[in-house]
Amino acid sequence: MPSPRTRSTPSPYSRTRPPNLLRWIAITALVFLILVGLAILIFWLVVRPSSLRYSVDDASIHGFNLTANELNASFNLTLRADNPNHRVGVYYDTFDVEVWISDQRVAFTEVAPFYQGHRNVTTIEVDPIARSVPLLTSVADNIKHDRTAGVVEMEVRVRASIRFKVGLAKTKHYTMTVDCSPVVVHLAQSTRFAKTYCDVDI
Numbered sequence: 523m524p525s526p527r528t529r530s531t532p533s534p535y536s537r538t539r540p541p542n543l544l545r546w547i548a549i550t551a552l553v554f555l556i557l558v559g560l561a562i563l564i565f566w567l568v569v570r571p572s573s574l575r576y577s578v579d580d581a582s583i584h585g586f587n588l589t590a591n592e593l594n595a596s597f598n599l600t601l602r603a604d605n606p607n608h609r610v611g612v613y614y615d616t617f618d619v620e621v622w623i624s625d626q627r628v629a630f631t632e633v634a635p636f637y638q639g640h641r642n643v644t645t646i647e648v649d650p651i652a653r654s655v656p657l658l659t660s661v662a663d664n665i666k667h668d669r670t671a672g673v674v675e676m677e678v679r680v681r682a683s684i685r686f687k688v689g690l691a692k693t694k695h696y697t698m699t700v701d702c703s704p705v706v707v708h709l710a711q712s713t714r715f716a717k718t719y720c721d722v723d724i
């Protein structure tokens with residue numbers, strides 16, 4: 523008398539083999555995708571280039587003179603560059619600071635190349651000078667208008683060529699642009715400067 527076992531049709535186990543294979547492929551693909559995603563996420567968390575933070579901590583203007591649409595001024599700027607990353611250093615191979623007023627660049631200066639280590643705050647003091655800069659009439663009018671209110675409203679821009687250092691590896695060059703706006707300087711020295719936070723784009 524045959525046992526129930528020998529009479530049994532193929533077990534549910536073998537019947538479901540093709541779906542199992544498909545599931546196995548799907549799970550493998552999913553795990554692979556998750557691993558790739560994790561790798562990208564970890565790399566992003568480690569490098570995270572956009573987490574460089576900039577602000578203009580102080581700004582003053584000296585020798586300000588606007589006559590016949592020609593500008594003389596020297597801008598004293600204190601920039602704060604914060605690299606909060608734990609494992610990433612930054613090589614600044616070029617570092618240009620520009621002062622813009624109403625879409626016209628009025629002053630420019632270069633900072634010598636430097637390296638910023640991880641978790642470092644570097645203070646950069648620059649004094650770009652506008653010497654006999656001819657202004658567009660509209661720009662001169664804007665400055666005169668602001669000046670009656672006792673202020674000069676400007677924009678500080680940084681353009682830098684940077685490389686990241688992760689461990690011993692260095693990345694390719696990236697262009698970093700920093701935009702600090704509006705930087706409002708009170709011509710009356712008694713009014714304290716209000717720190718301006720910048721947009722950083724890499």
Ligand SMILES: *[C@@H]1O[C@H](CO)[C@@H](O)[C@H](O)[C@H]1NC(C)=O
Pocket residue numbers: 587588589
């Ligand atoms: C501004 O410059 C003009 C021309 O150089 C000069 O005559 C004038 O005295 C200057 N004004 C101030 C406040 O320095």
Ligand SMILES: *[C@@H]1O[C@H](CO)[C@@H](O)[C@H](O)[C@H]1NC(C)=O
Pocket residue numbers: 587588589590592593594653654
């Ligand atoms: C700006 O400074 C130059 C000399 O550096 C002078 O010749 C010119 O008159 C000045 N212009 C103004 C508007 O002060």
Ligand SMILES: *[C@@H]1O[C@H](CO)[C@@H](O)[C@H](O)[C@H]1NC(C)=O
Pocket residue numbers: 584598647648649
């Ligand atoms: C402006 O900056 C320069 C150099 O950064 C400094 O020597 C000068 O004393 C500053 N001027 C004022 C009035 O703070």
Ligand SMILES: *[C@@H]1O[C@H](CO)[C@@H](O)[C@H](O)[C@H]1NC(C)=O
Pocket residue numbers: 637638639641642643644
């Ligand atoms: C940041 O780096 C600069 C230049 O290497 C150094 O002078 C400064 O002391 C560092 N600051 C901090 C907070 O580590």
